[in-house]
Structures are given as C-alpha cells and as structure tokens.
Amino acid sequence: MTTKLSRTFPRIGKRVLLLNACIVLYEKAHKNILLSIEDITVQRALERDKDELLRQKDVLLDEIEHRVANSRAGPGNLNKTISGISA
Helix, strand or coil: CEEEEEEEECCCEEEEEEEEEEEEECCCCCEEEEEEEEECHHHHHHHHHHHHHHHHHHHHHHHHHHHHHHHHHHHHHHHHHHHHHHC
16 A cells, blocks of 8 residues: 655654555464655655746747747748838
8 A cells, every 4th residue: 555645744844755555464374564654755846846847848849939930920921011011
C-alpha cells in the first residue's frame, strides 16, 4: 500500500510524505508490518516548478509562432496599404 500524506509539523513546517507498507510473513505464521516513510517535499516542489516552466515555455513558443506568422504577413499587408493610399 502506498499513500501520500501532507502534514504540518511544529518544528519543521509542512512536509509531503510518501508512506509504503506491506505485511511480512515469517515461517511460523508470525506477521509484521514493514513501514517506510520518505520525505518527498523537495521532489514535489521541483515537479511543480518544472511543470510551471514547461507551461511558460509553451506560452512563449505560441507567442513566437504568432509573431513569426504576423511578420510574414506584414510586408504583404504593408504593400496593400501603401497601394491603397496612393490610389
């Protein structure tokens, strides 16, 4: 079983923890639970930062594509405007 848990601790602040648990069976039918706790706070923050940077990259690429398309259309439109003024 794996679970993510977000909790605020008094001395260290907010942390995101990954909890893993499994039952360990021994030969004589003795059961134990093995529990691991991993602090993934930094990893989660880095993932959020990466996602935000990728979103910003997509916005910038869209803007560049738009500007390139406008610059290609610009000279033709300028010629039409100039010829319309002189007519």
